[in-house]
Amino acid sequence: MVTKTFVDILVVALPFLYTGLVTVYGIAFFRNAVTVERLKRPYMLALLVLHLVYLGLRTVAFDHPPITTVYEIMTLLSAAMTMAYVYLEFRTNIRNTGFFILGLALIFQTVSSVFIKDLTVIPEYLHSLVLGFHVSAAMLGYTGISIAAVYGLLYLMLYHEIKSSRFGVIYSRLPNLETLETMSHKAEVFGFVALSVAIVIGLFWLPRVFREFSYLDPKLVGTIAIWVLYAIGLMSKRRLGWQGRKTMILALVGFAFVFIAMAVINISPSSFHTFH
């Protein structure tokens, strides 16, 4: 009962806390305020811990990990993005891109908090460890793809400022073009590998669990189409030596495709690939 109360509080609080975090990162980015600069890291770490606590409490309260609905997966994706950004910020010491990446985490968490439902009765197969690996890999894959797109967008913004000799806040505060391109590429490769793992696990596990399994299932086809698209993109980059603006546009197009495809597929009622 107490756990459920905490879940109810956190489901409302998280979007507001994310709004605060994005605001702090936004002020640090646009105003370069020293006090806010000092505040943003502890705030981010505290919020990440709180978000993980929320996911843990949710698992305990409803007796299943939050992977059964789109909105449960969205909060998981939001936490994964925050975690990925924490890793990136500490690993590279590039502290000025949080506004953009955490902004995406805020959007996912807000949508999740508004629409999430408390499911207590779920099918037995949702307790499977394999499903946990499958969903985790898919989440990491989509997190990588999303982060690659954000860095791609930042690259294009900076590219435009440098090309047009309009040196504004983007020019002042972002890291250089080469770094943004490298970060986008690494996130994309990471996302692609994670997505590959999710697909392989799914292809082995799903036919055993679902009687109505079909290789023509929209979600399966959509995911494989996304995988093929990224495979072609990464291969072209390697083989044809594509660099710079063109590849960043491709990262954004890929992300847009993923977003639209996933939205359409998840709304589609014909898929067996829904876990509730």
Add this chain to the structure above:
Amino acid sequence: MNLFSVGISHHTASVDVRERMWLSADEAAGVLSALKEHFFAECMVVSTCNRTEVYGVLRDGDVDEGAVKRLLLDAKKADEGVRPDHFFTHHAGAAVHHLFKVAAGIDSMVIGDIQILNQVKEAFQSAGEHHVLGPIMNRLMQATLHVGKRVRTETTLCEGAVSVSYAAVELASKIFADLSRKWALLIGAGETGELTIKHLAGKGIGHIKIANRTRAKAEALVAELGGTVVDFEQIVDALRTVDIVVTSVNSPSYVVQPEHLYSVMRQRGNNPLFLIDIGVPRNINPASRKIENVFLYDMDSLNAIVDRNLEKRNAELPRVTTIIRQEMVEFFRWHRSLQVAPTIQDLHAAFEQVRQQEVEKNINRFRPEDRELVELVTRRIVNKLLHQPLSMLKEGSENGSGGPETINRVKVLRELFGIGIKSKRDE
């Protein structure tokens, strides 16, 4: 406060005057000794291309400004061309304020100069090595260096290039992550082009190629900076292998055309190419800007960066002024406490002297086993008597609220208990 500063700077004197007054390390050492001998209890000298300034704590409250100036002029034998009105003088708070402004970089010719703080630090170290510093100058320099550090960490006063050549290097750093893995080509060995390539070399550029119509000049530059010489006729070919190109050729027509670059970009796998055209008239056809991953800048666009950076630096001035004000308050709070600390010590000493005299006189009246107790009790009485006046004195100096009031209390206490007066009378 007996602080005094005198000197010349770019505000008061032209470069030829400043040159005459510039002090080498050896000359500065001589001047420091002479200043200490004749005028100051503590002192230091800052001498750079833009300023020669003396800071010191006067031996007496008053100073013969003309004599200090004369000492400096004599040290440099600079009577000709240097007039007394080339010098500025500051006293007390104004001298502290001036030194803080210098260290902050807002008194420099180019606002936000980052070198000046190191120069002030070196001047401080030099004064220390020559044993001409004391508690006040030491504390003042700590505060000065703190101002400089705060300005650099809490504001963006020193950020952004403010010369064309540095602006080019700044732009290169916004395109490429690691300049040590990039190659640069200098076409033509004009002054600004040469300066730009030197800045790039200073940033650790991987390799330098130089092409010049007069090959000997290119070879001379290569001998200085390292790298290789490229035939002037081969420059378009060289574009395939370099990432940064600086052109500074005196040519009536464009040396690099868009068709050259389309072909080059294909050959180099569309790797970004950064072109800095410093030539007047321009050396690279501006239509090349449209080519993807080609970043072309001319003098106008580089000047725009410089102007923008200067504007941003000026916008930081209020924040810098606040830091200076805060540090001045801190410094003067400490300085006021200096007046209190000796009074406290003197008062303790005076009371202790009376106690010891009285105990010595009367100690034989007590039994041996009680004498330790007598010591203890008399000490306690003295401490209790002093507690209230000393607390008030400390409080006044710590909260910094009553500068004149604290000074007044010090004065009254000294008069009431004859501190200072007695010693003078004894002398």
